[in-house]
Amino acid sequence: MNNTYFTEEHNLFRKSLSDFLQKEVVPHIDKWEKTGTIERFIWEKFGEMGFFGINYPEKYGGLDLDIFYTVIFLEELQKINSGGFAAAMWAHAYLAMTHLNKEGSHEIKEKYLAPSITGEKIGCLCITEPFGGSDVAGMKSTAVKNGDHYILNGSKTFITNGVYSDYLVIAAKTSPEEGNKGMSIFVIDRDTPGIASTKLDKLGWRASDTGEISFTDVKIPVENLMGEEGKGFPYIMQHFALERLIMGINAHARAESAIEYTLQYMSDRTAFGRSIDKFQALRHRIADIASEAEMCKQFNYLTAQRLGNGEYVVKEATMSKLLSTKMADNAINECLQFLGGYGYMEDYPLARMLRDSRLGPIGGGTSEILREILAKMIIDKKEYKPAT
Known part of the structure; x- marks a missing residue:
């Protein structure tokens, strides 16, 4: 284990998490992959073990640990070969809950963040729209203020945990005439009238519930606004760095898992009187992909360290996702x-792993969008700054 980033405490945590996943999760994975429904009990077991509270304040039941515990959490989830299960867990813990923690009021944190840490409540983050995709600024959903409520109308799609979650963290335009400066973030209970969800049938990530969600005259209490009205776009952009780095870490971890399995297979499989790991053509290809995986991993670790130190690593996180998912x-x-x-x-x-991996260059910003973001930063010298 790399001692530059991981202490003995980190290694003990990794062993504990690995043992937990093998005992409590792996026996159910094939069933969840077939049904597309992750049973509720496992969320609560994750909560009991503290895995949803790794980086959250102790005040709300979290552990307030450093970012490399999160890295371990992500890496170990990739080793059980269910991209859908892993996505359901990290989308709850690092997409929905990140907004609760960063923008939510104390009352919102008590009502939503604390039970999210225990696994009693499941969250989802609703940004992508059917006609928007990676164009967040082109969002059509609106939340118009009317007295002590906002009235939400619109739709979202490709939402992980979008069917079975208990609450939704949603972005909508409160001042559509102001473009991306008129966007705000809210939290809404699932059972609020006017919300309807449809489960989507996917190529991979079969265990997770990915939903298309419609909102028809949904009444949101004004106290469910998170942060400042009109600041939704910079909030989203600020957290994209974490999401992109998460997907980069996921990518290097699943590549390593695939390589590890394949090396064992090649040592056992014989052809023409010897194991196939003795054939030069295969040996050299393994050398190439293992080298690329290691380089991505080391870059991701360094970027994680910088993010953990409070640096704004939007460029590096974007590079991480772009190159690691391709790798x-x-x-x-x-x-x-x-x-x-x-x-x-x-x-x-490998069949499931290939299907699950294919989502990497698409979700959380397509590779094409990421290249354009990087081109703006590299060629046009555009600077992205954190929300103030």
């Missing part, structure tokens, strides 16, 4: 090939 797709595709026909069989892990 993981290539590595897993190569690993599947090394298994030959068995790689294509559902009884072996």
Whole structure:
């Protein structure tokens, strides 16, 4: 283990989390992959173990630990070969809950963040729209203030935990005429009248519930506004750095998992009188993908350290997601090939891993959008600044 970033306490935490996942989660994964529903009990067990409170304040039941505990949480989730289960967990803990913690009032934190840490409540983050995609500024959903409520209308799509969550953290335009400067963030209870969800059928991430959600004259109490009205866009942009880095870390972790499995398979599989890990053509390809995975991992660790130190690493996090997800797709595709026909069989892990990995260059900002963001920063010298 890399002692530059991980202490003995980190390593003990990793062992504890790994043991927990093998005992409590792995036996149910195949069932959840088939049903598309993660049973409620596991959320509460995660809460009991403190895994949802890793980086949150002790005041609300969290552990207030450093960012490398989060890195471990993400890496270990990738090792159980269910991108959907992993996504449901980290989308709750690091998308929905991040906004609660950063922008929510004390009352909102007591009502939503504290039970999210215990696993009693599940959250989702609603930003992407059917006709918006990565164009957050082009959002159409509106929340018009009317007395002591906002009236929300619009729709969201591709929302992880979008069907079975208990509350929704949602972005909508409170002043549409002001463009991205007129956007705000709210938290809404799932059972609020006017909310309807439809479950989407996906290529991968089969265990997670990904939903399309419509909002028809939904009444949001004014106290459910998070942060300042009109500051929603910079809040979202500020947290995108964390989301992109999460997806970069996920990518290097699943690539490593695929490589580890494939190396074991190659040492056991024989052809022409010797194990296939003795053939130079395969050895050199493994050397390439392992090198690329290691380089992404080390860059991601350094970026995580800087983020944990309070630096605004939007450029580096964007690079992390862009390159790490591309690397993981290539590595897993190569690993599947090394298994030959068995790689294509559902009884072996690479088929699911390939499907799940393919979401990496799409979700949380497509690779095409990320390249344009980076081009603006590198060529046009555009600067992105944190919300004030």
